[in-house]
Amino acid sequence: MASSVPPRGGGTRENCRCPPSRWGGNCLHFAFGRSGPAGDTLTSFTGLLRAGVLETLWHVIADSAVKPPRPGATPELRTLPWPHAAMTNADTFRRVRP
Numbered sequence: 626m627a628s629s630v631p632p633r634g635g636g637t638r639e640n641c642r643c644p645p646s647r648w649g650g651n652c653l654h655f656a657f658g659r660s661g662p663a664g665d666t667l668t669s670f671t672g673l674l675r676a677g678v679l680e681t682l683w684h685v686i687a688d689s690a691v692k693p694p695r696p697g698a699t700p701e702l703r704t705l706p707w708p709h710a711a712m713t714n715a716d717t718f719r720r721v722r723p
Contacts (some may be wrong), residue, residue: 651673651674651675652671652672652673653670653671653672653673653674653679654669654670654671654672655669655670656668656669656670662702663689663690663691663702664687664688664689664690664702664704665687665688665689666685666686666687666688667685667686668683668684668685668686669683669684670682670683671683677719677720678717678718678719678720679717679718679719680715680716680717680718681715681716681717681718682713682714682715683713683714683715683716684711684712684713685711685712685713686710686711687705687710687712688704688705688710689702689703689704689705690702690703690705690709691703
């Protein structure tokens, strides 16, 4: 089934491997990742957009962090154990009009 809303950059739904929620309606999801000097990170946002209000749940997974191994020590890149590698929260954003 073709969508009337093309993906960013043009094309059709048939040649896009994006999840169905990206194609309209009130549900949305986007994610991104990065590898850098402080390690690997993935971030994911899932939410509802209704009447100019975006309510989201977000998740961040970070492989490592730059932090001191003990108080007063020089910060260094440290691999994080699983309970400290995952963060999640909820946020609400409201459209502000000048």
